[in-house]
Amino acid sequence: MNLIEVHNVSKAFDDLVVLDDVSLMVVPGECVAIVGPSGVGKSTLLRIIAGLETADKGRIKINAKRISMVFQYSALLNSYTVAENIALALHETNLSHKEKIEKAKEKLKLVGLEKYHDYLPDQLSGGQKKRVSFARAIASEPEVILYDEPTSGLDPILSTLIEDYINQLASQFKVASIVVTHQISTIKRTAQKVIMLYKGKIVWDGAPKEFFNSDNPYVKQFVSAEIKGPMPVALVE
């Protein structure tokens, strides 16, 4: 059974076609990486899957009760402390406020931020916010997690830590996840499948191993980080 089903989704903002007939499925315990140049519609696709944006065409099916998301820019509530932010994700549980805060602190410990539990988001660095956002996303023990660049802004060691959690959630709790990332290590270490988006279409999909050795011109340019190739960059045109 698929936990996430995306059927033929299209989306345009005014005249700008962002997604054009995109389909993908994710089974329990699977992690799919979505890659592609900046502005290609990766965040938009995640937002559509999360139900935060509506598709113009196509259908989304989530066969799970709990779904959560790590936002690209963290999206922590400004007027709540770090621990309260995580506690909010537990509002559907029967825990008392105190127990929720305790549980939030446990989650903070996982990402090395237990000392910061009563800080406000504005007092944190970008990478710290990202880690809190991660802790918040996993707190409610969701069956589906959408990660929008979970390791951007983190040093390589912290990236490994987060990647390990993503794997652990997948193997231990059979979480289905989609990871949008630009980071080679994240693709290599977490994903079972890679999907490359360009001009609204899936231009390549396959296993991570094949991704790094692919002959596909788009994938080749992306992996080798060449400026010249089938995906022109405005600056050098």
Place this chain on the structure above:
Amino acid sequence: MPPITKLGTQPFIWLIELGEAFGNFLRALYFIFTGKFEKKEFIEQASKFGFDTLPVVAVVSFFIGLALTLQISKQLMGIGNTGSLGTSVAVSIVREIGPVVAGVMIAARIGGAMAAEIATMSVTEQIDALKIMKLDPISFLVAPRLLASMIMTPLLTVFAIYIGSLGGMIIAIVYVQLDPYMFFDSFRAVVGNKDVIIALTKAFVNGILVAVLSCTFGMETAGGAAGVGQTTTKSVVWAMLGIFLFNFLITNSVYSVGKVLDPAFIK
């Protein structure tokens, strides 16, 4: 879209937005009555309301009380009838000036801040984060703000009326050399329960307008920091327009209904 077409569709966009505001109002009311709203937000908002607006409301209503009484006393001195100064000042301050001044100051001070706060939450995806955690923004953000506004606006309006009347009394004593007892006797003689009810009704409506418009426009904001600025201005302007419009409508309907029920009502 060419500008002229845009001009043609604008009224429809306004209608849709007002419809949305009304929908949000009803849903927020539902959450208030069922008690399903964020209490912590309510307490914070209510106290912020008081702290932020008390000083401005005091200063503005005091000076308006001074100016208004000065103006009226000039007229009354001309016809040698300063004895009814209290009456005239009372009617205008309690029924009109108090509610409008408090409402406008709240729209500027609280409405603007509320709109900016919620708009910022929109453009930084904080509202999306609430939605994905299955926290309804209406029960989490709008309901507590609406309740705070519905309670605090009438309180601040009563406060504005007192301070405005104090200003009036100072002019009556210092400038017209009226006996303060005489001023307040005529003041009290004319202000009845009905006036208090009119003032509080207006204040209540003002409170609803400010909270509902600010929250609705805030939640619809897109386009980064520039969008936040636009939303703030828009919310303040619309709330003020609403306040003036409803102030007139309420005064008008009170007079027309009052005439039917109690001819002696309009003195």
